[in-house]
Amino acid sequence: MKPNAPPLRRGWTTGSCATAAAKAAWMVLQGHEPPASVWITLPSGKEVAFSLCQFTGTTTAPCAAVVKDAGDDPDITHGAMIRCTVRALPVGSGIIFKAGPGVGTITRPGLPLPPGEPAINPTPRAMIRTALTQANHGAPPDAEVTISIDHGEELAQRTLNGRLGIVGGLSILGTTGIVMPFSCSAWIESIHRGVDVARAEKLTHILGATGNVSEKAGQALYNLPDTALIEMGDFAGGLLKYVRHHPVSRLSIAGGIAKMTKLGQGCLDLHSSRSRADMSALAQLAAQHGAPDGLASLIKNSPTVAEAFLLAQTHNFSMGNLIAQKAWSVAYKTLSPAPILLDVLVFDRAGILVGQASSPSLPL
Template sequence: MTPPTRLDLTQPAPNGLRRGFTTGSAATAALKAALLLLLRGDLRREVDVTLPDGHLSLRVPVQNVRLTDVGAAADVVKDGGDDPDATHGATLWVRVTPLPDALCPMTFHAGEGVGTVTAPGIRVPVGEPAINPVPRAMMRRAAREVAGHEGFAVTVGCLNGEAIARKTFNPRLGILGGISILGTTGVVEPMSLEAYMASVEVYVRVAVHARPDAVVFTPGKLGRDYARETLQVPPQAIVQMSNFVGAALDALQSAVEDTGHPLPLLLVAGHPGKLAKVLNGDWNTHSAHSGMAMNAVARVAAALRLEDATVQALAQANTVDACVALLAGHALGAAVWQGVARQVAAALHGRAPGVGRVRVALFALDGGGLGEAEA
């Protein structure tokens, strides 16, 4: 098997900023370093972590790798690159203990500073530590790489994690006691507004100058994959706008005006947890600059005359994913998501009136379509 290609974090991203690594990558690196010492007597100051796609890896510095009475432990300082969030600079630690049977599946435990899930609606069951599925898979893979199996009990903690978590949505999500261990790619892409929007403006102008039938805006991977794989949109017509919805639309409107090239269609594709925030007037959808979108979904449901109990449940849901689950079996569930898409499309079109039509396609986290509409 070809070994993963190492991604060099010292090389800047296309927007000139420095990438970082997620809390999931940090925990995986700490686990791998602890296992290398425990099983091989190999004391490392940095380790290679295989990223979720299996094709790339990261070299992550580790600290304080040590044996314990029941196994081993290690620390990693989380580096968010030039896009620091609340966990940038936090020290994550991992303790690992072999299970009695190596064939047992890996078990995960919340140490001090890592939260526990207390309410439904996110991708981790109630009662489990707030370690998301992708980081769990990364740690299982790291264990197999070192030990050939995953029969270990893994405890993940974070120094001052409970205080850090108060700066995040975790208390609102019912995640108590600390931070979450997150990440879907293992890498933090630098998304600061000034630098990122400079690159987005270039991408938008290139797209408009090519005189396409449509340009696609997407916050992230879901919409990008839909545009590439389902719609067969050429890469130069896809703009990944991250959280900067309003600024990306402003750049598009400016490009259309400056170039004089009409754009027949703007397609905006992504998860409603991001896109529906514009219905609350939040045009930068980063959690530090916006609220959550469940109330917007509930307002659409109320306008469609769904029963009061369902509307209230939507408004009080912990996440938009919980709203997706609530509406999955409802007779008017599809109508709600179509209504959300229609209102989002109208809001976006209002900010970029030079575009002929704006179409919005909403997707669940598993890639399944929720609803489409245009304005």
């Protein structure tokens, strides 16, 4: 953030929006006039109000809608219309959740809900149960709750849902009900769910990549299925620490030269705003492995790792395996004591493998 910039505005999860819409729809089903706003209870116990933007449906199946406000977070669902239709069910039915248009269905094991269930996560379900109980004079109602998101199937194509086996739309998410601007938690959560799905499918080898180029190159190298691919981005630590406690037989880490250099220097968050490559340390590494003094000095004074790597190439000095080995050492230490076979792949921007290191029992 810029100095003296105003604080970033928080937003609301799809789960909070769906909860407000469900409560409003239930109130209409009970004979109330469509409310302009409703109060819901967040998991923390805090009460917050939501404005309703639209009511449709019928007297026996009213539908209320809320427009999601993600605050200052660059969320793809910001501005999405989240709708909830409720119907009364026979006594003893409890609350049943259904996926309407734009909300996905789970097709693979490993997620918090089993295959066949609508992708409405446990916390939003609990929030909706609480809201409907509040609107039903404190008694848990018997109701069918159908959640829809306008254009949700199209928006879902820009998420990892397809890889996780969620088809037909978006997920209704949220553990706190609040969206924190530029929070890392949502991405790290998707990393964890990706590992869970891979383990549930009994995959023995997964690959975490920092970006699209390294992911595609690593997948082609090992002929891995899509479900084995974990889009870790900058969150190497988020993947390594989770796999340490939820192990697989083999883990490959793939990334570009600069990010793997930072990993090798002990950085587990590889984002440019949160970690920087130490050019002096990179020059020292090169010198320790036979680089001439003149090249080491050039590397030390290079503005970027990419430029240092090119300089080394012009001097016929290979740095790829050195970078890979350092990254492997840090990753291996982070995974310990889990007995996981580990290898690190370093790719250039064209997807060409320029460095590799692995556990002794894994042939290069």
